[in-house]
Amino acid sequence: MADEEHTNDACDPQGPPPHLGSNDATGYLTHFGNERTFLAWIRTSLALLAGxxxxxxxxRVAPPGLRAAVVYYLIALAVGAAGAGYWFWRLRQKGARSAGSRMPVQAILALALLALVGPVVIVIAVRLL
Incomplete structure (x- = not known):
């Protein structure tokens, strides 16, 4: 028993999955942190859908045209948030396996553009009604 190598893997006695790297807790922490971040994106998407x-x-909240514009905007944001969450999760998983992986600036800019352009379109729709 004294000759057996002791591992620090409390979750799995056989060690982490191959994509997590070595047999230390860092692989698990990175993996679980990535999962929590993905779930936060999904929670945000579900909250937007509920809204x-x-x-x-x-x-009675607003005229029908404005309500439809707000509903479609929130649905588009929800789909964008869920898609971005998956995309970032996948990139971070690949980054955990290989060094030098970078986050795409285009995806962040696309979400920011959607978040900024939507209210402008809604304001224009209100003025046209």
Whole structure:
């Protein structure tokens, strides 16, 4: 028993999956941190969908055209957030396996553009009504 190598893997006695790297806790911490971040993106997406449903269900909140614009905007943001969460999760998983992986600036800019252009379109729609 004294000759056996002691590992620090409390989660799995056989060690981490091959894509996590060596037999230390750092691989697990990186993997689980990545999972938590992905789940945060999904929670945000679900909250945006719940907001879209709430706006759609209350007809007295705003005129029908404005309500539809807000609902479609929130749905587009929800889909974008879920897609971005998956994309970032996949890139971080690849980055954990290989050094030198970078986050795509295009994806961040696309989400920022969607988040900024949507309210402008809604304001224009309100003025046209």
């Amino acid at each position: 879209a449903l709430a706006v759609a269900q209350f007809p």
